[in-house]
Amino acid sequence: MNIDGQPYRTIFPDPDGVSVQVIDQTRLPFAFELRRLATLEDAAVAIRTMIVRGAPLIGVTAAYGLALAMRADASHDGIDRAVATLAATRPTAINLRWALDRVSANLRQTAPDERFARAFAEAGRIAEEDVASCRAIGAHGGQIIADLHAARGGDRPITVLTHCNAGWLATVDWGTALAPVYAAHERGVPVHVLVDETRPRSQGAALTAFELNGHGVPHTVIADNAGGHLMQHGDVDLCIVGSDRTTASGDVCNKIGTYLKALAAHDNGVPFYAALPFSTIDWTLDDGVKEIPIEERDGREVTHMTGRLPDGGFATIEVVSPGSPVANPAFDVTPSRLVTGIITERGICDASREGLYGLYPERRSAA
Ligand SMILES: CSC[C@@H](O)[C@@H](O)C(=O)COP(=O)(O)O
Numbered sequence: 585m586n587i588d589g590q591p592y593r594t595i596f597p598d599p600d601g602v603s604v605q606v607i608d609q610t611r612l613p614f615a616f617e618l619r620r621l622a623t624l625e626d627a628a629v630a631i632r633t634m635i636v637r638g639a640p641l642i643g644v645t646a647a648y649g650l651a652l653a654m655r656a657d658a659s660h661d662g663i664d665r666a667v668a669t670l671a672a673t674r675p676t677a678i679n680l681r682w683a684l685d686r687v688s689a690n691l692r693q694t695a696p697d698e699r700f701a702r703a704f705a706e707a708g709r710i711a712e713e714d715v716a717s718c719r720a721i722g723a724h725g726g727q728i729i730a731d732l733h734a735a736r737g738g739d740r741p742i743t744v745l746t747h748c749n750a751g752w753l754a755t756v757d758w759g760t761a762l763a764p765v766y767a768a769h770e771r772g773v774p775v776h777v778l779v780d781e782t783r784p785r786s787q788g789a790a791l792t793a794f795e796l797n798g799h800g801v802p803h804t805v806i807a808d809n810a811g812g813h814l815m816q817h818g819d820v821d822l823c824i825v826g827s828d829r830t831t832a833s834g835d836v837c838n839k840i841g842t843y844l845k846a847l848a849a850h851d852n853g854v855p856f857y858a859a860l861p862f863s864t865i866d867w868t869l870d871d872g873v874k875e876i877p878i879e880e881r882d883g884r885e886v887t888h889m890t891g892r893l894p895d896g897g898f899a900t901i902e903v904v905s906p907g908s909p910v911a912n913p914a915f916d917v918t919p920s921r922l923v924t925g926i927i928t929e930r931g932i933c934d935a936s937r938e939g940l941y942g943l944y945p946e947r948r949s950a951a
Pocket residue numbers: 637638639640677747748749750751754755759760761787825826827828838839914
């Protein structure tokens with residue numbers, strides 16, 4: 585997608601052929617900087633410190649990380665060590681594990697001296713598939729927005745509330761939750777996005793707003809606690825969020841605070857969709873609340889905030905009463921009963937095992 589009119593992807597091979605470039609998302613929205621990842625450690629640090637983030641992008645970065653590891657140690661032990669290092673970076677997004685399983689299975693059938701090239705190419709294929717999946721999610725979800733626009737008389741924009749950043753910055757391109765917005769916008773369907781700021785890391789205020797600005801999509805950033813009130817007053821037509829892990833039964837795990845938005849949407853009859861590619865579905869899980877591991881992050885993300893000063897410099901300030909204990913669970917689970925539908929690259933389904941099997945019949949036989 586575009587930054588200052590120039591198309592970018594979040595991750596792409598460096599011209600040197602042995603490393604990748606990523607957009608440093610810890611610097612956005614105030615600075616646009618690329619980082620070169622040349623080693624396993626570079627990739628692991630990028631994921632752990634959230635230079636890259638968002639479930640699909642974490643998966644693609646891990647795939648490249650495993651490839652980069654093969655340059656230093658292409659033995660079986662080297663594969664095991666790299667997989668263990670990358671898998672330990674962030675626990676919730678299943679795309680990470682999915683990508684590592686796919687690349688490592690491929691590597692084990694490849695001669696050591698060909699492993700780097702094989703893994704690098706496979707990571708590239710995963711990236712391309714992610715772009716195609718997100719584009720298809722956009723086409724399916726964009727139709728929901730267009731239909732709603734027509735059903736509401738076509739005389740006012742459709743207002744979509746989203747949480748966190750599930751746009752192109754969270755994937756390789758297009759995004760999941762924002763892909764339908766971009767698709768509708770490109771089709772000329774008027775759409776307005778309500779962007780939850782998404783404390784504590786502010787992915788909505790910093791990243792989603794940055795993306796939408798870059799593409800000229802009308803939007804308004806709101807405090808995390810404003811959504812319920814706006815829904816009560818008829819100011820939200822639908823919610824679309826992403827997912828870091830979706831159970832086979834349709835429970836959706838996403839950034840902390842998503843569940844509260846789903847509750848408010850349910851209470852106010854606002855449709856609540858989750859948009860996600862197949863790589864986000866964990867077919868081994870049934871009960872998301874009990875089974876999905878929730879990342880607990882550093883309390884400093886709650887106690888401190890970083891921002892730009894009037895003179896253009898940056899500062900990190902303390903915002904919590906010193907000495908108060910803090911907790912920082914990074915994700916929550918929205919049970920399937922609160923999800924109107926799941927938008928995938930194959931179409932839209934009920935948030936249920938039957939719904940997902942309808943789109944992925946090969947999984948029914950695998951189960
Ligand atoms: C398309 S991305 C879906 C999710 O990964 C996204 O909504 C999200 O919660 C990202 O969390 P983050 O902690 O920024 O990696």
